[in-house]
Amino acid sequence: MLEIRDLHVSYGKVEAVRGVSASAAPGRITLVLGANGAGKSTTLRTVAGLVPAVSGEVVLDGKVITGRPGHTIVRDGLVLVPEGRRVFAPLTVEENLLLGGYVAPRAKSAETLDRVYEMFPILAQRRRGAAGLLSGGEQQMLAFGRALMSSPRVMLMDEPSMGLAPAMVESVFGAVREIADAGIALLVVEQNAELGLEIADDVVVVARGEVVFSGEAEQARSDASVVRAFLGEAALSQ
Template sequence: MHYGKLAAVQGVSLRVEPGAVTLVIGVNGAGKSTTLRAIAGLHRPTSGVVTVDGRAITGRPAHDVVRDGVVLVPEGRRIFAPLTVLENLRMGAYTAKREQTAESIREIFELFPILQERRSTPAGLLSGGEQQMLAFGRALAARPKYILLDEPSMGLAPAVFDTILDNIGRMAATGIGILMVEQNAEACLSLAKDVVILAQGKVAHSGAAGALQSEHAFLRTFLGESAFSAAKSERDG
């Protein structure tokens, strides 16, 4: 991926397995969000290929990528604040078959019971954690095979993010593959199967997440102290 002559992402190669979480971490400007947006069809790669279950979807427009089974939950959630919870979910289901919408919403309410309680509430009146659950539910309404999560912890208190991580684990348990960009590396390593570290738009490391859980010195080399000290200070506070 290039922005003008600037190469934002170069030779990034990664894989997401059904029912598993692949975690992408790195400092700001490492190319994490750009990678997600290229996969989601919001940016057109200057080279390379994106495949879903062996079929190339490179360069297809974003609405077709959703139909191909890949949905992005963007940074900052981007819910439709004036619309109710139920209306937001129906918006997410716009690419799904009409007869599947009711079933999809029922399944979403089972996964996130608070959304059923708030179904008639304008989305803008939800708490930050509830809005994140709504963003997840809106993505699930499209019945995706894979979900791309961009910084789901943004703006959330640590205790709330613990609940969000549990939600992500339950979504993966349904068989959906999840590619997650997240600054809070310490909190997410136990959830992920694989981890990819990006530095200056390139893969600096990739491998099993479990192997890195105790390698804080190694991770600090790529992420800096803030990825750990901030999480610790929030817990201690």
Template sequence: MLRVSDLHVSYGRVTAVRGINVCVRPGAVSLMLGANGAGKTTTLRAIAGLHPPESGEITMEDQHLERRSADRVVTAGVVLVPEGRRVFGPLTVEENLRLGGYTAPRDSVARELERIYEIFPILAERRHGPAGLLSGGEQQMLAFGRALMSQPKVMLMDEPSMGLAPAIVDKVLTQVRAIADSGIGVLMVEQNAKAALEVADDAVVVARGEVVFSGTAEEARSHSSVVLAFLGETALEQGA
């Protein structure tokens, strides 16, 4: 289990995250909702070792991660799928995947590649082509596959549906659910509240760096006024 306790993160004199608590269970999707600037991405970056927290604890099982470098966080089993996918366009699909397995044991890379190709057959078809020529949805699959190459226990996902056509959003979120169902814990930041709540198990709503709601996804759906207050009506109605 990944546990974040009383996390505070600052950029200079600006405090972006104020005492956030969240738990990510194996096989579960924990959804983090909130308006732009609420502190969601900062939370993911702090967990991933990309921005040191001012205070608080980040633990993965019995390991403390709050002062670890990003590569050591990956080695501990926590990997970030960044906003905007950020694939290496000039490199081939397979080269991108192999980069994701950089911290994995060498003898497991070939096996993991074949597993990723089974999960995402389109990547197998495009394995020798430049990643930059993939569609947005295919690039998101590549970003998932690249993260899975490290054999994570927890995946942090930052806006996986961003910039995708509505028909592709459902497919991507279905893949998120499938990843969790394989036993991996998922902490997902997502603006498409309505669609994301359909695949999530738990939800937290963040405003001004603080958690203002925490509960099951079902409770979040039934407390639409809470989500509405911090996301707006448009976010709840997306995909309706």
């Protein structure tokens, strides 16, 4: 279970995150929506230990992890899938995956690798090829698989559908749902609100660094202000 409590983050004198609170529970997808610059990615990066918090707490399974270095947070069971996938292009698919499992014992890493290949067969087929030769969608699957190699209990995902062809977006969202159904808690920042709301269990809407809506996805889908802000006026008549 991940809990974010009254998180404040600043870049110099600019307050990017102003008291954000959110949570992610095992087997559930918490979708974070908001316009560009709303503080969504900063929130994820702070939770992952990459950006310092001014105040507030990040709690993982009852343990406060605020301010801990990113690599120790991975060992604690929380991992970030960054925006833009950021695979190591010259390395093979399998080398990328094995790097994701650097915190796990070798025997455990081999077992997890088999599960990743079972979940993403395309990665097994391309295991000896360079990661940079994969399509955008395949690279996103690789980024998911690399994160899974650390056997996380919580995964943060930053814009998983960004830059993907429409045909690949649904496959990526299907993979997101599959990961959650395996019992992992997911906190997902996503600009594709319409598809995100289809798979989400819970929704947090952020504006100007503050939470303006928090509730179950069904409530968000029926809330006119949320629908209008992120899906457009036409969605209200459907």
